Amino acid sequence: ALGLKEEKFKSLDKAGVLNRTKIADRGKRLRKNWSSSWTVLEGGILTFFKDSKHSSAGALRHPGNLTMPEHTVELRGATVTWASKDKSSKKHVLELRTREGSEFLIQHDSEQIIVTWQKAIADSIARLGTD
Numbered sequence: 596a597l598g599l600k601e602e603k604f605k606s607l608d609k610a611g612v613l614n615r616t617k618i619a620d621r622g623k624r625l626r627k628n629w630s631s632s633w634t635v636l637e638g639g640i641l642t643f644f645k646d647s648k649h650s651s652a653g654a655l656r657h658p659g660n661l662t663m664p665e666h667t668v669e670l671r672g673a674t675v676t677w678a679s680k681d682k683s684s685k686k687h688v689l690e691l692r693t694r695e696g697s698e699f700l701i702q703h704d705s706e707q708i709i710v711t712w713q714k715a716i717a718d719s720i721a722r723l724g725t726d
């Protein structure tokens with residue numbers, strides 16, 4: 596059986612295309628700028644890649660060898676909630692706040708898809724704990 600540590604970091608949790616925007620950087624408000632992004636949840640880290648065009652099947656972790664992550668979000672100590680209506684006029688918006696006070700909005704038109712992400716992110720945060 597895997598130890599606690601291995602259990603936390605064992606594998607890819609989830610990957611797919613989401614709409615996202617960063618709205619705060621360590622407490623500092625940012626201008627909203629939505630974009631579609633290949634997104635990977637793995638080992639307590641959520642990574643938004645710059646470009647979703649290369650996200651073909653089989654390229655789960657990296658959408659092409661040369662595509663660099665745009666944002667990597669440490670989920671330890673983060674919170675994920677459903678965004679209030681004043682945060683966005685879009686439907687199915689999640690608000691992710693990091694321990695350092697950065698904030699991201701994450702959205703998908705499909706309720707089923709966004710609910711799956713909400714659960715996966717919340718599970719990941721819960722597994723990491725706050726220590």
Ligand code: I3S
Pocket residue numbers: 626627628629682683684685
């Ligand atoms: O919170 P805001 O300012 O209503 O966010 C909207 C803007 O980011 C807008 O861009 P411009 O500032 O260039 O107009 C976007 O096109 C909208 O999508 C943003 O609102 P939603 O409600 O879609 O998050």
